[in-house]
Amino acid sequence: MLLTTFLLTFALLSIVYLYLKRKYFTLVGPLPGLPPRFLFGNLLDVDILKGEPLVNVYAKLQQTYGDVCQFWAGPDHFYMFSKVEHFQHIFTHRNIYDLADVSIRFFGLQMPSSLLAIKGEQFKRHARVMLPMFKKNKVISHVNTIIDCTDKLIHLWRHEQPEELNENIVQQSKSLLLDIIGFIAFDYDLQTVEQSEQDEKKELTKALNIFINMHHTIMQAAFVPTILFKWWLKLNLRYQNALKTLQYTAYSIIAKESEYTGHQVKPKNLISMLVSSLQKNEEDERKKSEVDKYGLSRAELLDEILLSIGAGFETTSTALAWFIYYMSKHAHIQEKIKQELRANNIMAQTYLNIELLDKLTYVDCVMKEVLRYAPIIDCTVRTLTQDDEIDGIKLKKGESVLMAFYNVHMDKRYWNLDPQQFIPERFLSEDKNHHPLALGTFGGGHRACAGQDLARLELKIIITRLMQYVTFIDGGQEKNSGGKQQSLTCTPKNVAVYIQFD
Ligand code: HEM
Numbered sequence: 001m002l003l004t005t006f007l008l009t010f011a012l013l014s015i016v017y018l019y020l021k022r023k024y025f026t027l028v029g030p031l032p033g034l035p036p037r038f039l040f041g042n043l044l045d046v047d048i049l050k051g052e053p054l055v056n057v058y059a060k061l062q063q064t065y066g067d068v069c070q071f072w073a074g075p076d077h078f079y080m081f082s083k084v085e086h087f088q089h090i091f092t093h094r095n096i097y098d099l100a101d102v103s104i105r106f107f108g109l110q111m112p113s114s115l116l117a118i119k120g121e122q123f124k125r126h127a128r129v130m131l132p133m134f135k136k137n138k139v140i141s142h143v144n145t146i147i148d149c150t151d152k153l154i155h156l157w158r159h160e161q162p163e164e165l166n167e168n169i170v171q172q173s174k175s176l177l178l179d180i181i182g183f184i185a186f187d188y189d190l191q192t193v194e195q196s197e198q199d200e201k202k203e204l205t206k207a208l209n210i211f212i213n214m215h216h217t218i219m220q221a222a223f224v225p226t227i228l229f230k231w232w233l234k235l236n237l238r239y240q241n242a243l244k245t246l247q248y249t250a251y252s253i254i255a256k257e258s259e260y261t262g263h264q265v266k267p268k269n270l271i272s273m274l275v276s277s278l279q280k281n282e283e284d285e286r287k288k289s290e291v292d293k294y295g296l297s298r299a300e301l302l303d304e305i306l307l308s309i310g311a312g313f314e315t316t317s318t319a320l321a322w323f324i325y326y327m328s329k330h331a332h333i334q335e336k337i338k339q340e341l342r343a344n345n346i347m348a349q350t351y352l353n354i355e356l357l358d359k360l361t362y363v364d365c366v367m368k369e370v371l372r373y374a375p376i377i378d379c380t381v382r383t384l385t386q387d388d389e390i391d392g393i394k395l396k397k398g399e400s401v402l403m404a405f406y407n408v409h410m411d412k413r414y415w416n417l418d419p420q421q422f423i424p425e426r427f428l429s430e431d432k433n434h435h436p437l438a439l440g441t442f443g444g445g446h447r448a449c450a451g452q453d454l455a456r457l458e459l460k461i462i463i464t465r466l467m468q469y470v471t472f473i474d475g476g477q478e479k480n481s482g483g484k485q486q487s488l489t490c491t492p493k494n495v496a497v498y499i500q501f502d
Contacts (some may be wrong), residue, residue, distance in 0.1 A: 032229065033061075033070030039223045041072025048073070049220065053484040055375035058082070060289040068393060071402065076102050076380065078402035079395065084414060084437040087403050089390050091437070091445030096388045099447055100400055102383035105226050106218055107307075112209070113300040114307035121290040127450075129277045129296060130304060133270045136453040138355050145183045146458055147352055150465040153202060157499045159469065165475045169324050170485075173360065178205065180458060181312035185270040185305070204249055207242035212266040212310050214239055216487045220326070221467030229335055250305045254278075254298070256295060267451060270308060274301050308451075310464060315376060316455045318489040322374035323366075323441035326422055328472040328497040333424060337363055337467045338502075348468050348502070357460055363467075365424035369458050371441040372409045373422050375490040379404045380443040405440030430499040473498035 004245050026036070034042045046057045058080065061069055081087065090097045099119040107116040115126055132138060152175050157166070166172075182189060218229060233239055257275045279285045279295040285299075296304065325332050340362040346352070357363075383400045388452045395401065411418045415438065416430035417423050426432075442449035449455070474480050475496030483493030 003221065011457055012280060018234060025486050028070060029394075030080065031068060031070050032065040033080075034072075036072035039074065041074045041076070041223065043072075043223060045496070051486055052377035053375060053486040053490050055490060056484070058378055059410070062407050064405065068391070073102075075126065075473040076222060076400070079393070080379075080402045080404055081390070082404045082407040082411070084408055084440075086390055087405070087408070087437045087440065087444065088449050090382055090401055090403060091448075093388070094446040096386055097382035097383055097401065097445070098385050099383070101383045101398075102222075105424060106215070109218060109226065109229055110215060111303040111306050113297075114303040116307060116311075117303075121293075124294055125290070126296065126300070126304065131450050133273050134451045138455070138467075139184075139454045139457050142180075142184045142454075142457070143352065143354060143357075143461060146180055146461040148310050148466055149179045149183065150462050151236055152176075152179070152353070154466070154469050158501060159337070163498070164500055165479065165496050167475075167479065167496045169497060170317075170321045170491050173320040174313060177313035177317035177320065177458070178208070178309075181309055184454070185308050185312065187269050187271065203245055207245035208309060210238060210242035211246060211306065213486060215310070219488070246306060246490075247302060250302050251298075253305075254301065271305070274304060277301075277476075307380060311449075312451055312454070314488050316458050318376045318491050319370055319374060319455070319459055321491055321495060322376070322465060323370045323459070324472050324497060325465075325480070325492045325495045326370060326373070328480060328495075329476045329482075330422060331471075331474075332473055333366060333422075337366060337463070338471075341464070341467060346464070346468060352461060352464060352468075357464060360460070360464060361428070362424065363460060365427040367463060368427050368439065369422060369424040370459075372419075372439050374443060375406050376486060377489060380440075380447075380449075382445075384450060389417070403443075405437075405443075408438050408440060411438075452497045468500060471500045471502055473500055 008255075013170060020038070034045050036042055037044060040049075046052060046060070048054070048057060058071075061071060061080060061081045068086070069080050071078045071080045081090070099116075104117050107114060111117060113122075113126075115130060117125065118126060156172075167175070179189070186293045214233070221229075225257050253271055254275055257271050258278075272295065276299060277295045279293075279297050282297045285293050285295070339361055341347075344356060344359050346356060350356070379402050381400055381402045384395055384397050386397050389403075408414055412419060414435055415426070427434075437444060442452040474500055479494060479496035481494045485491045485493040
């Protein structure tokens with residue numbers, strides 16, 4: 001009896017194993033790729049679990065297998081593409097290529113009702129509220145806020161033993177961008193740059209970091225089934241407390257904002273816009289079909305707030321940290337920026353405005369080159385909603401395509417000047433007319449980065465403001481060696497610069 005039970009269990013487990021192995025962990029069709037391992041897919045072979053930067057992984061895959069290959073992150077299978085022509089096809093067929101299932105799964109664990117986890121009619125309803133807030137005409141009203149926050153960082157550097165080597169650039173960039181998004185989105189002073197002594201705000205910053213770092217953990221442990229993660233998040237006291245802090249803060253900001261909304265003619269920041277879109281009667285809205293629904297529920301609004309903070313500071317601060325690192329290595333580029341400022345009569349005390357900023361074409365080039373050269377984000381992904389074919393490759397509904405846009409940033413086929421070199425001037429000369437998708441930092445198509453206008457404005461102002469006052473000096477090859485540190489984004493690993501006041 002015991003033996004029969006044992007044999008039956010063994011047979012059953014073997015069938016389940018073989019089914020899973022065949023369905024999730026076997027090369028699909030004729031395309032090349034690393035054979036996937038059970039549960040882990042390719043995560044072990046390409047060292048992702050050891051922290052290997054994703055841009056390096058995709059570059060190696062392209063070198064080994066060519067422009068189209070297969071890749072497994074745990075049980076998730078992707079066709080990886082590395083040509084702009086392929087990106088163009090995917091981005092222009094929005095009816096076929098929609099938000100990736102993997103994005104819905106991962107972001108859905110933490111923010112199930114945010115833009116990054118919804119599609120179809122629900123996405124359209126949220127997009128109507130969210131997208132206009134980040135458009136250029138809206139974000140230019142925040143120029144002064146961005147300048148003021150940057151000035152706080154400059155002030156901190158001036159008073160914090162300026163002659164010492166600064167090895168805290170990545171963290172300080174994060175604090176600055178967190179402060180900025182706090183003001184822009186919520187009119188709320190998070191005071192992360194000044195390291196406020198007010199416990200409540202420290203608590204909030206800590207909670208935000210726990211929330212955002214959790215996302216990285218989830219992505220890294222892609223092989224863990226979602227259901228286990230759901231429970232783990234529920235039972236993780238540290239995470240739950242952080243979430244409570246965030247919810248409490250967000251709801252008190254909402255409550256404060258609701259008092260004003262009646263008096264305002266036009267919502268001026270993201271939170272006012274969001275609050276003014278709150279559903280009047282959630283019960284009634286729930287009963288309607290998605291197409292007929294109007295506005296956002298409180299839970300949806302909270303998720304959008306969390307997404308705006310997360311997406312709004314992590315990526316842009318990474319770009320800023322890379323900028324500072326590159327400047328410390330390219331003194332002549334800093335000098336050229338300063339020359340451009342002088343040529344436009346922008347001195348240390350000059351208060352910047354949009355007209356002045358618009359004149360700074362070389363700063364634009366430097367910014368673009370940072371966005372091309374820095375491995376901030378490695379790729380974006382879409383899932384097919386119907387069968388399709390790219391370049392003779394047959395793709396089925398439900399499969400996912402990964403666009404490795406950093407591979408394209410470094411591909412000689414799309415750049416006339418050596419793409420492995422940091423050359424801002426390329427955008428004034430040989431590479432002026434590059435293919436738009438050869439610079440894919442913000443993704444593309446209908447799910448392109450919603451905050452790209454804001455990110456560009458923030459970066460341009462911060463870069464210009466910093467260059468009005470300081471020069472970054474290389475802190476030596478040993479400590480200022482760059483390298484890559486993969487988390488949600490890819491930040492420089494070792495940055496150590498002297499900050500010299502001009
Ligand atoms: C240098 C800074 C930034 C980079 C490199 C960046 C990059 C990206 C990328 C690659 C995507 C996916 C696009 C795609 O799949 O095609 C994305 C999506 C998104 N980003 Fe950004 N981003 C930045 C700044 C921001 C900022 C400042 C905000 C807002 C405060 C923001 C909000 C969003 C949102 C809401 C989405 C989801 C859009 C959707 O799914 O429809 N991002 N971003």
